[in-house]
Amino acid sequence: MEEVMEVRVAVVGNVDAGKSTTLGVLTRGGLDDGRGKARIALFRHPHEVETGRTSSVGGEILGFTTKGQPIFPEHISDVGTAKREKLTWEEICKRASKVVSFIDLAGHERYFKTTLYGLSGCAPDYVMLMVGGNAGLIGMSKEHLGVALALNVPIAVCVTKIDMTPPNILEQTINMLVKVLKSPGCRRTPVFIENPRQAVDAARRLANPNATGPKLCPIFMVSNVTGHNLPNLRTFLDCLPSSQMDEKYVVDAPFEFQVSDVFSVPFVGTVVSGVATAGTVKPNDQVLLGPDSLGHFIPTVVKTIERKRARVDSAEAGQSVALALKRIRRPQVRKGMVLVAKSETPPKAVMRFEGMVMVLHHSSTIQSKYTAMLHCGPIRQTVRIVSLDHPSGLIRTGDRSKVVFEFISHAEYVKEGQLILLREAKTKVLGVVTKVL
Template structure:
């Protein structure tokens, strides 16, 4: 039966609403009833559905891709047994990814993913393989272009918060570098063709760079964490530490087991057993799910909104095994964090630069609101807690100049008449209104904390490094409910920053650490 004009209008309205909710993309399942118990589409009917979709896409300025078409005759899982014999004879279900064509870079969907794991787990190599579209030679050829400093190239180890992007167009095709020419695509070229961009934050795996890794996890506001585990090494070194930080911040985790091409089967099996045991433990409470085919990738990405689910991929950067499944999963992965553009402008500074002929440039995450080129803003707090008025001279998103930036985007601002030496990480840009009182910075704040580990007892005047968003500063406990705190204790405590006042927001999560001591918490009240 052909679709009527009323059917097409209903479908158009439904898809439009879902696209708005999904910030420009939506995944639809075609071929199952709502209760998932009976099928009703033949192959011919399924093709008619796709033809109808093509008509609807024209008005919505969008495209779709059939990311997973499954003939149920090939499936033997428990869901298949529920189907009647008649419906199984020619029944088809499929998943369709619908994505709007962005008018410009400022409308592009972005998802940030922090890449963590022990040193030599293959983090930078995987990013090089995923984004460049070339396989590794087994000696780290794919990762060289990701290093930012000379000492990183010489040692082969990441020591800073690096970044790389992977773009997908509106038809879900990955935007990879052309292998024939050997030329790398610039970020501008990727973004000009992309409808969705995954921003990978490549974090250091060595123990001596742990504070940089924690800052990257808190300051870059990742929506997901990709934990890398070497199949030949297992859960060693900083792997458990990084997993613990992700769990403390409440960020969903996916695990990628690398180097399966060079790992003996018994060692690989031991690594998998140890990994699943840790994920199922009381401290993690995760449900490990091994992604072995396209159907698994689609279903896991759909249900990844549950913090308990933990997809596990087994890949090789040399042979390419498992890479297509991971890339398909990343293509379907939905944006989870909701940002509000109606709230006042609030931007956190993660990095500062001095650009010739431009001046001072700051990089960070736009938390709430929106901003235009030429708008007046406040930057601060300085060492005395004051905010200084300035003007936004230019906005860049993924190295592309844009006229406006919205909440949830990672952008860079060129600011007027401000020296780089006066700016530090953790400062904020806020909305400027001369009729409104100046914002206040806080030196003291109250937080509900949980001590994850401490070898002895924590008492008043105890000092630790506090990470809260882009803020990283030593703070001292000036008051607390209990006389002493030990591992596993929860309490309300009052912190005071040792050096500078900071701009904080109630409800923000924090991590404090000192040596092997670790704790997490949430800001409940701002004091003086």
């Protein structure tokens, strides 16, 4: 498992755009019956199966062999066996040289905060925006697109349900999509992918953002019922390079890890999962977990490490892993905490920090004492604006300003250069941390 390459892809789009179904078909190799059979195995809660809506951050993986062949359960014909034969993650990882981890996010407006958390907390390398061919870019799709652009994550688009959409409606959808992608806010060049060669080319160009020329946005017209264009989509996913090689993940720095989920596993104890943002970790390493509600860090020891449900001997920056911790109870951990290597200078949790922000969209003005929900990696907490350095003392849509923020309930571990998003129902303000106070 150590040498398996991993690419994290977040899947977003409006409710009923076919996100979970497309993932079900991509990862299991069967086709959908048009009535939602492909997505059942992806849902995590009974109420999701009943309503057909994702409300949590789900996960699925697709493995590729060294030759670029996708790994599926063999000979699937009917649903029952497909669900039973769902390959375990360990088997996939044994046979794979590369794994694409999908983060299945919710499309419904009510679950927007969960989706935002998945986008900022799970550190995806790419975003796949699903657009229902019969519905077009409506509702939350634009919102999700905006967040992906704000977080500076490369985007690919899938237009689904093309087997059932009337040609004139499909044409409207495509025109609208191209218009939005070319608009000044996006500035992406749409490219329609029709064959494997284009898919490989698009994957290489999408991943290389500093290449000259405008940024690409590949578009796949897929049908989960007929299977149209799905092989090209798989080829594209296979060719996407991992961002583990990225300069933002430094392997030879002290260990750092962001907690994005917590579990209590019988006979193991407390397990935290998330993304290692710097350094490497091995079992029996001494680490600090924090900050707790008082801003303190608790010493603990890493017992065991798992990647994709398979035990490994070490983990390094850029990988998503789960760590079992010694002598830590489940209630002591919350999402947004960090694990850092023990060092001479203890880590510091802060209540206040300064950020350079830009207001994307706000109906009125923002001034000091304004409060909103802040997302910064896996941290989500209400913050209050302490001061602005804008000459008028307030900021409106389109303004940029340096702002001092203060956490309302407890201190968090924030570092310079981290991206921040403020939301009040929808995304309003984006920025970057410039200074911890």
